[in-house]
Amino acid sequence: MARTTHPKSILIVTGLSGAGKSTSLRTLEDIGWEVVDNFPLHLIDRLLAAPVAEGHDPAEDRPLAIGLDSRTRGFDAPAIIARANALRAEGVTVETLFLDCSGSVLERRFAETRRRHPLALDRPAADGIARERELLEPLRRHADHIVDTTDLNVNALQQEIRARFGQDMAATLTILSFGYARGVPRNADLVFDMRFLRNPHWIPDLKPHTGRDPDVAAYVMGDSCYATVTDQIETLLLTVIPRYIAEGKSYVTVAFGCTGGKHRSVCVAEDMAKRLRKAGFSPTISHRNLESQPLEAYEDRRRGATRGDMTGPEMARGTGAQ
Known part of the structure; x- marks a missing residue:
């Protein structure tokens, strides 16, 4: 045309x-x-x-x-x-x-x-x-x-x-969620590990759902560390993203990861995208592993010490971050 x-x-x-x-x-x-x-x-x-x-x-x-x-x-x-x-x-x-x-x-x-x-x-x-x-x-x-x-x-x-x-030219900002079980994304500029948050995977009623579900999000956000950490991440992003843009970076990708990429990382990515929109940015949200098949064996191996119903042998086998 x-x-x-x-x-x-x-x-x-x-x-x-x-x-x-x-x-x-x-x-x-x-x-x-x-x-x-x-x-x-x-x-x-x-x-x-x-x-x-x-x-x-x-x-x-x-x-x-x-x-x-x-x-x-x-x-x-x-x-x-x-x-x-x-x-x-x-x-x-x-x-x-x-x-x-x-x-x-x-x-x-x-x-x-x-x-x-x-x-x-x-x-x-x-x-x-x-x-x-x-x-x-x-x-x-x-x-x-x-x-x-x-x-x-x-x-x-x-x-x-x-x-x-370049006043009216904005960088393409992507907020990405992913699962560490399938590797860290190569194109991410900033990566935040959300595996310290309590894991809905261990709650039978929440496990089938995703971080987009209100009940799953409420459970993740109810973690005592959630507000403190995400507020600090928001402050960091509001500081560095404009600097990336000022340096001429055309694409900025901020990634949030959890074990499977289904619950915690999705919840945080959705929440952070809302915060950035309120600050005047226009992020695109991408959930890399939201539709991926669950890796149950991997989740079991990554059980953390914060799981309330762990037995002594289980705690000995899985003291790493979830």
Whole structure:
């Protein structure tokens, strides 16, 4: 299905070669922008009319970043400014990001990478830098955002781009429950072991149900340690999740585990997801082992000393955490 209207937000990314355009475009892509680099200017209208990429809803209206510089075929700074003004007249938000840098630092960067300046293939890099600065000056004068990368490393530039253009882009937050009997999830950023809580597995009326069941949840939450521990975990998550997002992490997974992945971990995951929603996050809940076949033998081997009806020999055999 073809796009019938232009994107509501377009960012023209330009600047001096070696100043960080590629890093900026990669960062924009990481935070959810649609990115096109070195696209011929005379084909811009075709680009804007083209169907959105497969897998994206046309209604999402993702912002579009277009990389243009002296290497772009048909590069013409006044023509770019004129086209941007025409789009603004049509109601499209068009901004320009110009990446600047001192000549001496650019020379050092080209020397360190052993790359030739695109406008000085057979001359010193300084000649190409001076020529390019002259060609791009009209764009710099009309730029909405100017970022001088003279004193910025790659990480600092990424942070600057995220701060300016990533305010509305949130990481995908997943709250996961799992059973240790089937292994720890590999993709989890934070893992919390809930096997210290009392186990509904040993209550005949609760055993067939899951942590989503109100009676099971009430039993788990009734543990004397539950409120203290989960409140501390909530405080930790509210502290670190925004930091993960600020560092540009696209996916954050918080995992809660118990023995089988059916009762305690499910209860805590559901409870924590509700708390995070109240705090303004939009977590997705995933229960990895909720439908898995129970491993009765494994549960029996993992009996803990907190089980009230344990006999002496049973306690000797199973003193580990449930």
